[in-house]
Amino acid sequence: MSNRIGAAGWYFSLLCLGLSLQGCAFHSPPLPAEWIQLQKSQLTDTAFFPQKKYQCGPASLASLLQQSGVTITPDTLSRQIYLPERHGSLQLELIGATRRNNRIPYRLQPNLSAIARELQQHRPVLVLQNLGLRSLPAWHYAVVIGIDPALSTITLHSGTTKNLSMDAGKFLRSWDLAERWGIVALRPGELPADNNPAAFLKAVAAYSTVTNDDMVVKSYANAVKRWPKNHLAWFSYAANAQMSGNHSLAIQNYLQALRIKPDHLPSINNLSLMYAETGKFDQALKLLNEGLLLYPDHDFINRLKATQKEIMQMKHRTQHSEEKLTS
Amino acid sequence: MKKLNAKSITYINLCVLLITSMWLPALQAGMIDIQTAVDHELALTQIDRVQKALNQQHVQEQLEMLGVDPANAQERIAALSSEEIALLDQRLQEMPAGSGALEVIGVVFLVLLILELVGVINIFQKI
Numbered sequence: 001m002s003n004r005i006g007a008a009g010w011y012f013s014l015l016c017l018g019l020s021l022q023g024c025a026f027h028s029p030p031l032p033a034e035w036i037q038l039q040k041s042q043l044t045d046t047a048f049f050p051q052k053k054y055q056c057g058p059a060s061l062a063s064l065l066q067q068s069g070v071t072i073t074p075d076t077l078s079r080q081i082y083l084p085e086r087h088g089s090l091q092l093e094l095i096g097a098t099r100r101n102n103r104i105p106y107r108l109q110p111n112l113s114a115i116a117r118e119l120q121q122h123r124p125v126l127v128l129q130n131l132g133l134r135s136l137p138a139w140h141y142a143v144v145i146g147i148d149p150a151l152s153t154i155t156l157h158s159g160t161t162k163n164l165s166m167d168a169g170k171f172l173r174s175w176d177l178a179e180r181w182g183i184v185a186l187r188p189g190e191l192p193a194d195n196n197p198a199a200f201l202k203a204v205a206a207y208s209t210v211t212n213d214d215m216v217v218k219s220y221a222n223a224v225k226r227w228p229k230n231h232l233a234w235f236s237y238a239a240n241a242q243m244s245g246n247h248s249l250a251i252q253n254y255l256q257a258l259r260i261k262p263d264h265l266p267s268i269n270n271l272s273l274m275y276a277e278t279g280k281f282d283q284a285l286k287l288l289n290e291g292l293l294l295y296p297d298h299d300f301i302n303r304l305k306a307t308q309k310e311i312m313q314m315k316h317r318t319q320h321s322e323e324k325l326t327s
Numbered sequence: 328m329k330k331l332n333a334k335s336i337t338y339i340n341l342c343v344l345l346i347t348s349m350w351l352p353a354l355q356a357g358m359i360d361i362q363t364a365v366d367h368e369l370a371l372t373q374i375d376r377v378q379k380a381l382n383q384q385h386v387q388e389q390l391e392m393l394g395v396d397p398a399n400a401q402e403r404i405a406a407l408s409s410e411e412i413a414l415l416d417q418r419l420q421e422m423p424a425g426s427g428a429l430e431v432i433g434v435v436f437l438v439l440l441i442l443e444l445v446g447v448i449n450i451f452q453k454i
Contacts, residue, residue, distance in 0.1 A: 054427055056426060056427035057425050083390070083394065084395070085393040085394045086393055087424065087426050088423075088424030088426035088427075091422070092415055093403060095406075095407070096403055096407045097406065099406045100402075100406045130423070138426075140427055159427055198365060198368055201361070202365045204361075206362065206411075209360075209362060210408065239360060239361045243358075266359040266363070269358070273357070300367070303356075306356035307357070
């Protein structure tokens with residue numbers, strides 16, 4: 001009995017401390033001004049898996065992946081993301097597991113409009129919520145499947161509840177306490193609704209490094225269509241072509257990157273290598289020399305110098321063997 | 328015994344990597360990959376091979392301690408970028424682990440009860 005009181009007392013003091021630190025955080029934050037202009041959407045066909053104990057991560061991710069055309073169950077995902085001793089799943093492991101199931105995990109901008117725009121593209125959003133306090137957190141994953149500005153509600157597949165309708169302000173509070181973390185699963189070739197090419201290319205690059213999925217070329221091809229004035233998109237498309245042995249496409253795309261940003265050193269470095277591989281050593285060295293003059297202090301200069309040395313050696317070797325042949 | 332073997336093998340691998348990296352020339356020729364170029368554009372620091380191997384080893388140990396079997400832990404780590412592995416290495420203990428709404432009810436009830444007691448809210452009046 002005395003033990004029980006002790007525990008209760010401990011909780012009480014902990015909570016009082018929490019509350020005093022928390023201040024007035026119990027009030028839901030005001031909804032953003034653009035909230036009322038958001039479009040109503042309900043993805044009612046999103047698959048729902050009621051969660052088992054501690055398994056909101058696998059259940060939510062299964063829902064997200066199913067909607068993206070991957071056939072998978074929470075039990076399979078549990079092996080990929082559940083941490084027994086933590087009774088839960090980490091955000092980074094959800095990201096890893098999304099990749100393992102051939103989808104590109106993409107973190108959204110931290111606002112409700114970003115969620116609304118993804119829903120418009122028929123993509124549900126997996127979110128982390130803190131249903132407790134900042135000082136006594138209760139972490140929970142759920143899938144946002146709908147937004148209704150007129151009713152001021154957010155619809156979620158959450159825990160064991162399908163189509164849970166939650167007050168938007170309350171949702172925002174729980175999302176705020178989880179640093180507004182939310183991801184979508186993109187098929188290779190699919191583009192996110194928002195307009196952030198660097199973030200997208202980073203997500204795709206991480207995906208392709210980990211999975212070696214050939215389909216990823218579609219993501220790069222669509223990125224240059226969507227952002228034709230972005231040198232990084234052209235560079236990425238080129239580097240992907242270079243790695244898969246498509247020399248002419250790689251050269252063409254590096255040139256395009258350099259037309260947009262003539263001093264892009266990674267493009268200069270890689271393009272000179274492509275020239276050298278096809279025996280155009282002088283063209284390669286000319287390009288490198290121009291690049292080396294641009295920024296003597298740049299991080300990539302050492303890489304360029306090493307490439308220059310290598311191409312000069314390649315050139316000597318080739319000339320040597322040609323002389324041998326003619327003599 | 329089996330675990331010990333797996334561990335010693337990873338340590339041997341690490342040593343080999345450390346030694347070979349000392350022999351590598353300081354300048355690295357070759358293609359600049361997409362991740363490097365994008366990270367540079369976003370002003371993110373690069374994680375080198377040796378650092379990545381060390382991070383991987385630490386994360387592997389931590390996941391095993393949290394109840395994941397070694398082979399499974401390896402597969403999970405393989406799905407992450409070097410940057411993500413470094414982040415896990417630094418912050419795994421404090422990172423949120425989402426578990427579920429059901430498990431939360433106890434906490435929420437307690438919070439509501441305390442709030443009632445200190446007079447912030449007034450929902451248990453009719454009980």
